Amino acid sequence: MRGWERAKFFVIRHRTGLAVWVLAIILLLTPLVVNNPYNLGILNLIGLYVIVVLGLNLFIGYAGQISLGHAAFFGLGAYGSAVLTAGYNFPAWPAMGLTAAVLALVALALGVPTLRLSGHYLAMATLGFNYVVHGVFVQWDAVTGGPAGLSGVPPLSILGFAFNSDIKFHYLVWTCALAALTLCLNLVRSGVGRGLAALAQDEVAAATLGVNVQRDKVQVFVLSAVFASVAGSLYAHYFGYVNPDGFSIFKSLDLVIMVVVGGMGSIWGTLFGVALITILPHFLEFFETYMDIIHGLILVVILLFLPQGFVSGLVDYFRMRVAKRRLKLGAVKGNTSL
Amino acid sequence: MRVSKNLLEISRLSKRFGGLPALSEVSFRAARGQVTALIGPNGAGKTTLLNCLSGVIKPDAGEILFDGANIAGMSAPRVARLGISRTFQNLRLFPRLSVLDNVLCGLTVQAGDSFLEALLRLPGLRNRERRLKLTALEALNTFGLADKAALPAGVLSYGDKKRVEMARAFVSQPVLTLLDEPVAGLNPEETAQIAGLIRQMRMYGKTMILVEHDMEMVMGVSDQVVVLDGGCRIAAGTPDEVRVNPLVLEAYLGRMSLTA
Known part of the structure; x- marks a missing residue:
């Protein structure tokens, strides 16, 4: 009996770490079940977007700001790696690191002036940034190869x-995605994460508690840009080519929709949001044809009824209901264990 | 270094909103280990003064000497780092965070703010988090909230929320705590409970500045009362002195007794 209690205690105490391990084992074994290259390719795409959207979700859900330009960071990561390796025979891993470092500085330069102001100035700045970056991809033939x-x-x-096949890349991309997941889970379970959650709900209160509101927002923005850049580099090496199509402002909107479906500030919800939005058009032709309309509808409906986002909105709703019931029943008395 | 009896010395503090003066050359001192109450009719400038003290707004002129150093115009996070905590007139809890996490937010400064350390969850951080959690649970216990630690703060009753905010303000062992109308909207029983907590904190040696409309409560817990009216200091003294000051009676208590 004591052994059982100790096991229970262990599971409760290490629930987050154990959940990551369970996910890792599932992903380790999926290629045994999902063995056709088409499905494996979709799973790889999900892994890539998970990395981008985890960072974006930290920024939207915790810093309470919107970036409409993350496809630009994703694209710059991809083009950075592609240009350096294919054009200049640069070794791949240093190219990835260099690109990410440069993009961190770009994010810093965008974030510092705009996050100082209240209001959604960063949303406008990133939208413009994405527009310009996409334009450069299309127009600057000599370096980017133009539309082709x-x-x-x-x-x-x-x-x-x-890592030159779908199955080999599966292990690479999901190792990176799980690393990103772990970093995000670590961050939100620390004092820094609590400070970020606090500032998203009430900036004035957070500041009086010692949260450095401006600096924390910029740091999360930079972190999310680095995640997007790394995912972009992986993308370029996986497909072997890059073109401007996947990095327009519409892709940025898709990334925001993935965050909204997963729920603002929900790390685990992100996996669901990315998977759902990535899988939909591949399995239902109807969705592929009317994708933009459907994405718009999803966004409007979720924001109308669950402004916290779909998954975390539902979780919050039930958490609040359960808590209210327990308060009413007086059941909380005597429950001091935590 | 000479330790002054006064923890806080405010001199000639002024703040205008647009053309309207909210504070005009207000001066007073708050002694260590004492409760200094700020009273005055609505619009007297009490909350503006607290906002200047906590760095939420910048005063236009004047000095705020805290432990001998001028903190006027400092940002809110820097003020918090010096050990000044506060509560708010209209609750500012984080409704979606649990009660325990709300109180843990009061330990932001102690938790450290290194992103890298947090991302990698280094062993030092784990141990510190465990210690902070214990500290927060102790504070919840002191404020009679231990059984509600796991609930989201948004579902609590108004009185409980007020106490969570106080627990959050006191958990970090602050040097000075600013309480903005801690009993507004509470029933007499809850008011007595909060008054008891304030007296308890004073017994622990805490220095507090209390803004409050409930005169009975103010007179019961304060060592010194400062009266503001229209942004000016019109009186200061012990509760008994202020109670019989004709200026105060005219500006404040007189009006109160007519309406009450």
């Missing part, structure tokens, strides 16, 4: 082992 894009990006490799 760049090809010949080599696959990533570690010590001579190349």
